[in-house]
Amino acid sequence: MNSFQFHNPTRIVFGEGETRRVAELTATYGRNVLLVYGGNSIKANGLYDQTIDLLKQADIEVHELAGIEPNPRLSTVQKGIDICRREGVDFILAVGGGSVIDAAKAIAAGVPYDGDVWDFFVGKARIQKALPLGTILTLAATGSEMNGNTVISHWDAKLKRGSGSPHIYPKFSILDPTVTYSVPRNHTVYGSIDIMSHVFEQYFSLTKNTPLQERLCESILQTVIENVEPALSNPNDSVARANLMWSGTMALNGGLISVGVHTDWATHGIEHEVSAIYDIPHGAGLAVLFPNWMKYVYKERIDRFVQYAQRVWGIQRDDRTDDELALAGIEATRAFFTRIGAESRLADFGIGADQLDRMAEEAVRYGEIGNFKRLGQQDVRNILEMSL
Amino acid sequence: MNSFQFHNPTRIVFGEGETRRVAELTATYGRNVLLVYGGNSIKANGLYDQTIDLLKQADIEVHELAGIEPNPRLSTVQKGIDICRREGVDFILAVGGGSVIDAAKAIAAGVPYDGDVWDFFVGKARIQKALPLGTILTLAATGSEMNGNTVISHWDAKLKRGSGSPHIYPKFSILDPTVTYSVPRNHTVYGSIDIMSHVFEQYFSLTKNTPLQERLCESILQTVIENVEPALSNPNDSVARANLMWSGTMALNGGLISVGVHTDWATHGIEHEVSAIYDIPHGAGLAVLFPNWMKYVYKERIDRFVQYAQRVWGIQRDDRTDDELALAGIEATRAFFTRIGAESRLADFGIGADQLDRMAEEAVRYGEIGNFKRLGQQDVRNILEMSL
Numbered sequence: 101m102n103s104f105q106f107h108n109p110t111r112i113v114f115g116e117g118e119t120r121r122v123a124e125l126t127a128t129y130g131r132n133v134l135l136v137y138g139g140n141s142i143k144a145n146g147l148y149d150q151t152i153d154l155l156k157q158a159d160i161e162v163h164e165l166a167g168i169e170p171n172p173r174l175s176t177v178q179k180g181i182d183i184c185r186r187e188g189v190d191f192i193l194a195v196g197g198g199s200v201i202d203a204a205k206a207i208a209a210g211v212p213y214d215g216d217v218w219d220f221f222v223g224k225a226r227i228q229k230a231l232p233l234g235t236i237l238t239l240a241a242t243g244s245e246m247n248g249n250t251v252i253s254h255w256d257a258k259l260k261r262g263s264g265s266p267h268i269y270p271k272f273s274i275l276d277p278t279v280t281y282s283v284p285r286n287h288t289v290y291g292s293i294d295i296m297s298h299v300f301e302q303y304f305s306l307t308k309n310t311p312l313q314e315r316l317c318e319s320i321l322q323t324v325i326e327n328v329e330p331a332l333s334n335p336n337d338s339v340a341r342a343n344l345m346w347s348g349t350m351a352l353n354g355g356l357i358s359v360g361v362h363t364d365w366a367t368h369g370i371e372h373e374v375s376a377i378y379d380i381p382h383g384a385g386l387a388v389l390f391p392n393w394m395k396y397v398y399k400e401r402i403d404r405f406v407q408y409a410q411r412v413w414g415i416q417r418d419d420r421t422d423d424e425l426a427l428a429g430i431e432a433t434r435a436f437f438t439r440i441g442a443e444s445r446l447a448d449f450g451i452g453a454d455q456l457d458r459m460a461e462e463a464v465r466y467g468e469i470g471n472f473k474r475l476g477q478q479d480v481r482n483i484l485e486m487s488l
Numbered sequence: 489m490n491s492f493q494f495h496n497p498t499r500i501v502f503g504e505g506e507t508r509r510v511a512e513l514t515a516t517y518g519r520n521v522l523l524v525y526g527g528n529s530i531k532a533n534g535l536y537d538q539t540i541d542l543l544k545q546a547d548i549e550v551h552e553l554a555g556i557e558p559n560p561r562l563s564t565v566q567k568g569i570d571i572c573r574r575e576g577v578d579f580i581l582a583v584g585g586g587s588v589i590d591a592a593k594a595i596a597a598g599v600p601y602d603g604d605v606w607d608f609f610v611g612k613a614r615i616q617k618a619l620p621l622g623t624i625l626t627l628a629a630t631g632s633e634m635n636g637n638t639v640i641s642h643w644d645a646k647l648k649r650g651s652g653s654p655h656i657y658p659k660f661s662i663l664d665p666t667v668t669y670s671v672p673r674n675h676t677v678y679g680s681i682d683i684m685s686h687v688f689e690q691y692f693s694l695t696k697n698t699p700l701q702e703r704l705c706e707s708i709l710q711t712v713i714e715n716v717e718p719a720l721s722n723p724n725d726s727v728a729r730a731n732l733m734w735s736g737t738m739a740l741n742g743g744l745i746s747v748g749v750h751t752d753w754a755t756h757g758i759e760h761e762v763s764a765i766y767d768i769p770h771g772a773g774l775a776v777l778f779p780n781w782m783k784y785v786y787k788e789r790i791d792r793f794v795q796y797a798q799r800v801w802g803i804q805r806d807d808r809t810d811d812e813l814a815l816a817g818i819e820a821t822r823a824f825f826t827r828i829g830a831e832s833r834l835a836d837f838g839i840g841a842d843q844l845d846r847m848a849e850e851a852v853r854y855g856e857i858g859n860f861k862r863l864g865q866q867d868v869r870n871i872l873e874m875s876l
Contacts, residue, residue: 101734106500110495315707319707327699359734
């Protein structure tokens with residue numbers, strides 16, 4: 101275990117009906133709010149009307165930024181920053197999934213910053229302050245509701261970049277599992293794979309002597325695996341939805357499950373290059389890439405992949421070699437993703453080989469990526485090629 | 489899973505040598521510090537000198553309250569409050585284990601309060617504000633370094649009572665595993681049993697559909713079980729000490745592992761009555777009581793005890809009935825406590841039957857205790873009698 105700092109000040113308010121507390125929680129921080137959301141889903145399920153009504157009843161002024169994209173765009177973030185400045189907004193409320201929350205974080209950081217908010221995503225500046233923000237989560241997936249990370253796409257430049265800061269942790273996040281009843285089947289699948297992928301990035305590590313962190317990772321993986329299919333069979337399964345929602349938050353709540361661990365994040369880096377160009381859902385890209393990344397790197401530390409196969413998938417050793425066990429765990433991952441309905445090839449999204457070089461080059465623009473195995477441009481290209 | 493709120497603002501600074509950051513962290517909150525500690529251990533291992541030197545080099549004024557008891561006493565807390573008021577202290581630094589941290593929390597809450605600080609422990613008043621406090625943890629045990637709880641003993645009245653508030657979460661806690669190298673064998677044992685007991689109180693619950701919370705509990709239990717004996721064989725085992733330390737914090741960090749779970753805490757209530765009269769170490773009392781509580785209550789929800797036996801102790805079902813499996817898990821607990829050197833009977837501390845009625849009566853003074861099984865006075869007496 102390495103040295104670490106951990107500090108996660110986000111207040112979680114979890115449970116059925118807790119969305120009704122939005123005005124009370126918001127009023128602690130501001131009276132002039134920018135409501136950030138995506139498309140029609142929160143209008144269809146009533147959450148939009150309820151939130152607006154509650155805020156207005158509490159005499160909170162509400163401005164709106166709708167239409168946040170699944171891969172939220174810099175231009176949309178800039179629009180939000182303009183509204184905040186023009187209207188003197190003092191609090192941002194994100195109602196949505198990870199994309200909406202990430203956009204809200206970028207807006208929050210951009211408002212008090214003199215330069216271009218994109219500076220934070222290309223290493224030109226660090227976030228030094230931000231407007232306070234809160235969230236109502238509508239999708240179990242990214243964990244953005246309880247961390248200080250944000251990922252934004254510069255659509256014209258076909259770049260997708262992340263940034264992070266202690267200043268953009270949400271002040272509160274309301275997690276009401278019933279809100280996710282209306283999440284469509286494919287996004288339930290992609291969100292769940294996103295959760296599992298976050299755990300993979302932290303679990304497949306060369307850091308030794310971290311038994312508690314490893315078990316926490318395995319706990320989340322097992323919980324997600326058990327709960328996805330019940331949520332797909334019955335979208336109103338309150339137990340499955342609650343367990344997925346809390347697993348998503350725990351998987352990336354400021355790195356609690358991987359404190360003192362050297363984490364990887366290469367696959368996320370590669371996926372960002374794919375979805376920067378092709379605009380596919382993040383979880384869908386991860387579903388395609390992760391099993392191939394696993395196959396490409398597992399020999400770097402086979403005991404961790406053996407442990408994964410045995411503890412997470414319950415695969416018995418019997419007369420298997422370590423190699424066979426590791427590969428069985430990877431195959432179980434792929435089979436599970438397929439069984440719940442995820443795509444397994446880039447071709448399923450009409451993606452061919454023509455941009456492989458560009459994606460591989462972009463992925464390593466700041467040098468090799470990943471820590472479990474350091475990946476250079478050719479490695480990234482190989483993994484992309486395995487994924488075609 | 490029930491609805492819940494979770495908010496834990498404590499900053500953890502974990503790792504070898506991190507105790508050297510004390511002045512930098514303290515200076516964020518105050519310049520006039522009350523240093524609270526126990527006896528000679530931090531003088532013997534150099535931590536006292538180092539801390540004083542670092543604070544003074546940073547021009548931080550230091551007052552001292554030494555001699556915090558293992559079951560910290562109200563009279564000592566009151567002494568601390570007097571010093572803070574007299575000297576205009578603006579920050580409290582606890583250097584020690586749970587007792588020292590609990591005393592510091594009570595002092596922090598007492599300073600800005602007009603009445604008697606004991607009011608907070610008997611339900612006469614709620615903590616509304618407190619001086620900020622930080623900690624350097626020296627013992628893996630109570631989790632007090634990352635929660636808002638405190639337990640204080642009113643020695644004259646033979647009462648031991650808890651209180652809690654969001655206002656007394658430490659602002660920071662420095663966890664340096666090397667500081668625990670000098671913890672004596674018996675306190676390594678008692679601290680580890682305390683950690684396991686905190687998990688038991690949250691794990692043995694009637695709340696259903698909490699698979700992630702249950703697995704987090706099991707993860708901590710397994711990690712402690714694996715690491716106690718290595719730490720006993722080699723007190724300087726950096727891996728074992730680090731794993732025990734982080735397990736202790738995770739076991740009671742504001743209830744993260746039991747969010748949405750109806751927890752028990754009856755055994756802690758009973759133990760408090762024992763140590764209020766006999767002043768035995770908290771973990772020693774828990775080691776005696778917990779297996780007997782388990783035997784007394786396991787039929788209330790045998791599936792949880794079966795799961796405990798199988799997942800935590802790896803006991804195979806073979807041809808065992810649920811009852812036999814549950815009891816095998818309880819026996820494994822007792823056997824482990826005995827193997828690592830804990831006492832198994834109250835008689836080992838010279839405690840006989842003469843105060844059983846008084847302890848049982850006090851334990852239920854506000855009504856039945858516990859949630860896994862509601863315990864009345866006769867139940868508590870029965871468990872105490874099983875423990876003689």
